[in-house]
Structure formats: structure tokens, C-alpha cells
Amino acid sequence: MTRYADSSEVQVQNASVVSTLFVVAAPSGAGKSTLVNALLEREPAISLSVSHTTRPPRPGEQYGRHYYFVERAEFEREVAEGIFLEHAExxxxxxxxSRDKVQGLLAQGRDVLLEIDWQGAAQIRKSKPDCVSVFILPPSRIELERRLRGRGSDAPEVIERRLRNSRGEIAHAHEFDYIIVNDRFEDALDELQAIVRAVRLRSSLQCRRHEALIAELLA
Ligand SMILES: Nc1nc2c(ncn2[C@@H]2O[C@H](COP(=O)(O)OP(=O)(O)O)[C@@H](O)[C@H]2O)c(=O)[nH]1
Ligand SMILES: Nc1ncnc2c1ncn2[C@@H]1O[C@H](COP(=O)(O)OP(=O)(O)O)[C@@H](O)[C@H]1O
Incomplete structure (x- = not known):
């Protein structure tokens, strides 16, 4: 059984399939996307879920790679159709x-990572209580602002709004299983990878992976 063998949602094909849903959140500019992309290079067995958004693409962002960019009316239709596992403004x-994409990957035994905000993380925790959630903090407010401005991807008013909203986002950090301070990048990346590896070694997962060996050793 997978840990997501919610029979209404997942077709369980293989009794030895075991997968983990990771959730990573952070205030805008804390370095979440950069950290997640570097993690995926080190851990290619993790699949990143590509979200749908009504935000206009930034220069260099590609449809289907960074996001599925859609109009608000289309997004609202998709909400009504129930295609989302979670969604938020x-x-x-x-x-x-997308519910189907994530369920499909988990059912195949892939670990999946969602890069979403705290509101989405709260929804995921309700439907997937076994998920593992990580909140990324910047080392200071000044550094957060420096990174947001230095990224050069957003208009000044968009940056101001993200900075204003960061307090409300950081107030939810304590709801997460782990908190990482992204000060020195390599240290933060090592910590994120350590979390992934520790989760993989959890005894509940290992018991399922090694069910046959354990049975043989007990026989
Ligand atoms: N709830 C939810 N939040 C998302 C999703 N995709 C992205 N986000 C969050 O939306 C916020 C803004 O993302 P984005 O526009 O890419 O800006 P950035 O975080 O500054 O790079 C971030 O907190 C993302 O984690 C999603 O599918 N669901
Ligand atoms: N540890 C770090 N030290 C300095 N700059 C960083 C660090 N981590 C990320 N950055 C830079 O900060 C900016 C924001 O990072 P990004 O990953 O886009 O943030 P987020 O996805 O959280 O909005 C980028 O220019 C990125 O290169």
C-alpha cells in the first residue's frame, strides 16, 4: 500500500510502492525556488509539481516548465471542476x-515536491497528513529585501507587495515540520537534503520497502 492509498483517490498498483509528499514554502525572495532547483539536481528521483497560476509570466519563464499560466476565468472554472488538490490567492x-498529476506520481512511487504558500500547505496537511513540510526563512528582513530587488524579476510595486505580505507568511512558519534559515546557500541546501534523506530512512517507510526481506528473516 502507498501511504496515500486513500482508495477514492489513488489506484494502488504495487504493494511495495512508498512515496512521500514534500511541501516547501517561504516568503517571496527567501530563496525557495533556487534551493528547490538545487535539491532536485542532487535528488533527481523527486518530481516537482508544476502549478497553475493566473500570474503573468516573468521574462524567461516557460509554460509547463515554471507554471501553467492561465486566465483567471479558466482558473476559476478549474476550481469549480475540482481539479486542484489545493489552491490559494x-x-x-x-x-x-493539479490533483491528478500529484496523485499519479505518488501512486507510481515517486516522491513529489510542492513549492506552494502557507495556505496551500495548510490544505495539504488536512488531506495528506503524512506530508513533510519545510519553511524557508531569510536571515533578516534587510537581506530578504535585497534578494527580492536583486532578483530583478518584478516591478517595484510587486516587490513592495511581496515584502508587505512576508510578515503574514512568516507568522505561519511554526506550522511546518522543519524550518531552514537560508543564510549561506550551501548550508541551507545541505539541511534540505538532510531532511529528504532522513524521511526516506524513517522506519515506517523502510518496513514497507523491506517487507519481503523482513518476512524472510523472520521465517
Ligand atoms: N497555494 C499555492 N501557492 C503556490 C503555488 N504555486 C506557487 N505558489 C506560491 O505563490 C507564491 C508566489 O509565487 P511566485 O509568483 O512564483 O513568486 P516567488 O515566490 O516570488 O518566486 C509563492 O509563495 C509560491 O510558493 C500553488 O500551486 N499553490
Ligand atoms: N543563500 C542565498 N544567499 C544569497 N542570495 C540568495 C540565496 N538564496 C537565494 N538567493 C538569491 O535570492 C533571489 C531570490 O531567490 P528565489 O529562489 O527566486 O526566491 P523565492 O523562490 O523564495 O521567491 C535570487 O536572486 C537568488 O539567486
């Missing part, structure tokens, strides 16, 4: 995670 734009 963040900084004035709508964002959502």
Missing part, C-alpha cells in the same frame, strides 16, 4: 496544484 494571483 497569493499576492493578488491565483495558484493551484
Amino acid at each position: 497569493v499576492h493578488g494571483n491565483l495558484y493551484g496544484t
